[in-house]
Amino acid sequence: MTDTSDKAYNGLREWIKRARNKEYSWETIISKADGSEDDVRFFRNNIESNFWPDNSMSVWSKVVGEVRHVEDTLKRAIERTNRSTLLGPNQKNMLEVPEEEDSCWALYSLKLREKGFTNIETIQSECLNILQSISSDTREDSPVKGLVVGNVQSGKTANMAGLIAMAADHGWNFFIILSGTIDSLRIQTRNRLYGDLKNDELGKFAWQTIDHLNLKNPDHHPTKINLKNDNVTRYLTVCLKNPKRLRDMLRWINYDPKKSQMKILLIDDEADQASINTAQPDEQRRTINRLIVNLVEGKDAKGNATGRYGAMNYIAYTATPYANFLSEGLPESLYPKDFITLLTPPNLYFGPSEIYGSDDMPGMNVINTYENVDRAIESLHGGTSDQLPDSLKDAVCWFLCCVAILRKQKYSGPCSMLIHTSLYTDHHDNVARAVFSYLTTERSVINKRCETVYPKQTSMLPLDRFFEEYPNFAVPKSKIHNYPPFSEISKGIDELISAEPRHIRMEEEERVYHNGIHLCIDNSKR
Structure with missing residues (x-):
């Protein structure tokens, strides 16, 4: 049996998707292979002009069935995602799933397929839902703050990588992951995300990891970072939730006036760990919480305002969210004021x-x-x-x-x-x-x-x-x-x-x- 998942059949899939966008019925699309003279001419022209495989007519109904299955699955995933999302007062943006073959998202989803993921449509729907809930320009607004709730060991990292890929395609240029308090796990997270996102030979963007945002690091001094809109580099750093590392990051970010060009997606992995302000209302904030709040609000380590980012979006990921949305709801806190959404566990998951x-x-x-x-x-x-x-x-x-x-x-x-x-x-x-x-x-x-x-x-x-x-x-x-x-x-x-x-x-x-x-x-x- 012919393996129609091969990229040689991408042309067929793209034609079917365009036909669906023009509201062709499935019956009309599948009838293209009925065998009439017009049908034969349709396939001959595409084989000659668009380099479709020679057997396109014989596998047409199979490819149509596969595209229909993806569309139906995606539709159900979108409905499920919408039911499991709470939104704040801000309206969702109109960003769409990147379609270009060299986009970060397309290449990442291809990796997921090669790894045997069976829930790619769900991941796509949930990543798009989060993407449409954040902002690429917060210069005149407060930072976006959201919460993503997933089950333990159920694919939160796959969702993070997908969201980063989509955001990179749409102009975000600086990605910060706050990753627990154990350095070996930080390195593991960094290597996995970089491996998921890196596609220098095929992709339109070049990914660069910065292991430690520190002014003493000559290789990644802030003056060497290119954040112009036409630049193809995307920066990724994974930082411990550790007072020294967070202070180093704040000094690094606030050193250079290019801060206003930073379009930041800040992901707090395991956000119930160390990030929560556990102090009493009349006490000073806990150190790690205070430093993260200062990072989100565009301040230095001492809490002094130092200028706005081009965009700041703080997204907390956790499997145990109670402290995150039951804690303080002050304007300058990590409270998820803009959205809370639930991830769907894959149907390989046992929880x-x-x-x-x-x-x-x-x-x-x-x-x-x-x-x-x-x-x-x-x-x-x-x-x-x-x-x-x-x-x-x-x-x-x-x-x-x-x-x-x-x-x-x-x-x-x-x-x-x-x-x-x-x-x-x-x-x-x-x-x-x-x-x-x-x-x-x-x-x-x-x-x-x-x-x-x-x-x-x-x-x-x-x-x-x-x-x-x-x-x-x-x-x-x-x-x-x-x-x-x-x-x-x-x-x-x-x-x-x-x-x-x-x-x-x-x-x-x-x-x-x-x-x-x-x-x-x-x-x-x-």
Whole structure:
């Protein structure tokens, strides 16, 4: 069967889109391949003049069906996006999705398609919705402030990159991402965004990352930055939410009079972390919040006005938005006065509503409930015992089974299991000590326990039942691996527990990993 997703068929798709824009019906468009003399002439002319593939007439109905599916999906996505957006008093702008093949958005969406994303129309609709809610000129107005709410690990970064791409196509030239408080995660975010956006050979814009906005950095001194309207460079920086880094950024931005040429899109990633002003109303703002507010309002680190940007748009992204819209609503704050919008999780996503259920979704049969374990957990917390309760041993064994399955399927990425029984750091250490003890002192019997746990867990959610409970899952049933026999993963389990578990400390500069189990203890004192 011909792969009509190839770019050789772009000409057909563009003609169909133009016909739809002129309000041609789908019946009229698809009838072009009916075989009349006019139809044959239509295809011959386009093959000769517009370099359509020779088989264009035979694949016409297939291409029409694909374009129709995209249009219908996009229409539903737009309706869903409009229902999930709250707007302030400002009217939305009239910007459209960039259509040029060398646009940042077109090249980014092509990357998404190559990576196997199945929700590109939804991403496009939601990015356009946000784009139409911001402003490319705030010289006479206050900064735009909005909030984007997405589920945990559900594609917020893909939406950020799409929004940046669309904004770059429409004239925004300076992109700032505030990325948590851990530098390794900042670097990870920077590399991913730059990889998503960079297309120097094919794109109309050249992307330049600035690793640290600092006046001592000669390579990226503000006097070397070109922000003229006809310049093709777009600047991207990912900054820690750290007082020193934010002060350096404010000094850098306020150093040069070209500040008035900056059309800024400022994205606050995980905006509920460090950005919120947690001070009482009669107290001074918390330092990080104050510095971010000064950045948004066009002030220096001390709060002195230093001139307006060409445009300033602050967009907070978070999965836990309560503090963001329940905090202060003062004019000079980070309150999302202009819009709040919800992102749609992709149909590959498993979150609380998919697992535990909601009003219109029953949830999945994967929950194991145990009673009478409180006393055993209390003993672990208090350090009087290092024996895991049977329920937690079963959970660890099921995790080992799952990792062994993934290793069998040649998956080489990290897999993690969260054990959360308390909010106290001493308890975290004691539970980790018990897990370590189990994986080392009972190594000889773990595989046998896994063999007992495996059929119990796999019978709870067999493949057929999974598709009954999640009928809209993006991957077809024919491409889903079924559970293998335990005999095929037994060796993999032994390999996982053959080496002593390592403790990973976040402050270690050169961490050493092996192919087995690693313990990472949150807020640990060890």
